[in-house]
Amino acid sequence: MKEWTFEATVERIPWLTDQVNEVLEGLDCPMKAQMQIDVAIDELLANIASYAYGAGTGEVTVRVDFEADTRTVSITFIDSGVAYDPSVKSDPDVTLTAEEREVGGLGIFLVKKTMDDMTYVRRDGRNVLTIFKRI
Amino acid sequence: MTINKQQNGSVLTIAVQGRLDTTTAPDLEKEIKTGLDGVTELIMDFEKLDYISSAGLRVLLSAQKAMSKQGSMKVIHVSDLVMEVFEVTGFTDILTIE
Numbered sequence: 001m002k003e004w005t006f007e008a009t010v011e012r013i014p015w016l017t018d019q020v021n022e023v024l025e026g027l028d029c030p031m032k033a034q035m036q037i038d039v040a041i042d043e044l045l046a047n048i049a050s051y052a053y054g055a056g057t058g059e060v061t062v063r064v065d066f067e068a069d070t071r072t073v074s075i076t077f078i079d080s081g082v083a084y085d086p087s088v089k090s091d092p093d094v095t096l097t098a099e100e101r102e103v104g105g106l107g108i109f110l111v112k113k114t115m116d117d118m119t120y121v122r123r124d125g126r127n128v129l130t131i132f133k134r135i
Numbered sequence: 136m137t138i139n140k141q142q143n144g145s146v147l148t149i150a151v152q153g154r155l156d157t158t159t160a161p162d163l164e165k166e167i168k169t170g171l172d173g174v175t176e177l178i179m180d181f182e183k184l185d186y187i188s189s190a191g192l193r194v195l196l197s198a199q200k201a202m203s204k205q206g207s208m209k210v211i212h213v214s215d216l217v218m219e220v221f222e223v224t225g226f227t228d229i230l231t232i233e
Contacts, residue, residue, distance in 0.1 A: 010157050035186045035216055039156070042188040046157040094225030098199045106224050107189035113223045 008060035043107035052081025155191030175206030182212035
């Protein structure tokens with residue numbers, strides 16, 4: 001439906017969020033779902049920008065699709081960085097106290113909890129990560 | 136994101152407006168790190184906060200850890216959406232939310 005390819009940096013997060021929000025507004029997406037998707041974009045693009053290409057940078061392709069039958073938005077992130085499957089990442093222990101809690105590891109967990117599904121495949125040397133949200 | 140700080144004696148209130156995410160969280164972190172001298176009560180006012188991502192949660196966690204040593208911290212006027220993030224991540228048990 002819509003696709004963008006750009007250099008994966010955290011500075012591009014607000015721009016990408018605006019692009020996706022424009023698409024979501026055209027789909028009459030409820031505000032809550034939109035904000036949850038915005039958070040997911042923040043987490044996933046920040047991950048790719050920070051880790052996929054090590055100390056360097058590289059490109060990411062982001063594609064937004066919509067399945068009208070089920071009113072499901074899917075957003076796919078494709079990068080050619082190091083293989084990384086966040087869908088199998090173990091969940092952080094959210095029952096620990098503030099002193100015991102590690103600073104980090106919550107992003108992917110938050111995405112898994114707020115999206116309806118997350119899939120990952122490594123294809124042709126690329127990470128292909130898709131999140132699904134019914135709106 | 137806009138940050139409004141108001142200090143009343145040893146009570147510091149920080150009101151955050153907009154999105155607290157990867158790009159904006161460092162600004163809040165800086166404000167908190169440089170502003171806690173002599174503060175015994177830190178109040179985070181989230182009335183106008185649109186949403187929070189894990190980068191924002193990390194800032195809250197380190198603020199909570201710092202304030203546990205020198206006083207207390209509470210978060211006020213939390214919206215339903217932000218509260219859901221706190222619940223999912225177990226932050227409702229870490230933070231004092233009013």
